[in-house]
Amino acid sequence: MPLPNYFKDRYKDWKDNVFPNKKNSYRFLEKEGQNPKAMIISCCDSRIDPNKIFKAEEGDFFIHRNIANLVPSFESKNISYETLAAIKYAVKELNINDLIILGHSSCGGIKHAYQLFSKEIDETESVLDKWINIIKPAYEILDNHLNKKDCIKSLEKLSIVNSISNIISFPEINDMILKNKLNIHGLWFEISSGNMMYYNQESKKFENIY
Ligand SMILES: [Zn+2]
Known part of the structure; x- marks a missing residue:
């Protein structure tokens, strides 16, 4: 072909x-x-392009993309190591000081996770379902009083927070954070409005960047 x-x-x-x-x-x-300014973990979604959103030039960002911009936890088993390898390379070899997890609205991966965990669809042995399991702890703390649409939007954000916790679960990464050598940031981008929200780790809320 x-x-x-x-x-x-x-x-x-x-x-x-x-x-x-x-x-x-x-x-x-x-x-x-290369001497990139930061590492960005973003979704594979074709509508999200970190280089465009942040007006990047070649060499600016070390970018890793996966379904639903997830980071597995240190305790995870039977999981792909590629995200972890990318993070380790960024912080150890490229001396990245800022690591951004960039989530987004109407994320297909997050919606799939919601449908899976709420039993709207049956779980299978597919690699997608296994990968999406990283989101489970975020689903478990969802406010069930929300309607489905708001639940999924909330899960998009909680999953970012979950991935931040997962990054911190790696002892050597946590050590770098404690020594102020690495900052982890959570961002959520709304496709239709172009608005960006930042996760405030003190107030534990997403706030508009400006
Ligand atoms: Zn997505």
């Missing part, structure tokens, strides 16, 4: 018209290596 023309055409346009203006920057990054 040949590469679809969409990719060829878009790439050619970039190489002919964008790359020439950025050539020096790319050469510098190749020669000197």
Whole structure:
């Protein structure tokens, strides 16, 4: 199967018209290596692009994407190590000082988790269902008085907080936080409005960034 023309055409346009203006920057990054400002863990969702939201240039952010922007806990078993490997590389090799978990509205992964845990759909042995299990502790503290739509929105945010707790559960990461070498941030982005909320770890609430 040949590469679809969409990719060829878009790439050619970039190489002919964008790359020439950025050539020096790319050469510098190749020669000197990367020195990103922060690590961002975001969802695979095609509507969320951290580089666009934060107006990034090449080399600005070390980005890891997975379904529902999750971080498993230190105690997790039978789970993919790729997210943990990415975090470890970022903090140990790249000396990242800021690690952002970027969640978002209408997240398919979070909705799937809600449907699974509320028994709207049956759990299977699929890798997706196993992955989504990371969200379970967040689901268990949901306010059940909320309607379904608000429950899912709340779960999107609680899951970010859960992932922050999971990151901190790694002793060597926690050690870096205590020594002020690493800051963990939780953000939630609303697609339709473009609004961003920040998790205040003191008040334990999500607040508008500005
Ligand atoms: Zn998502």
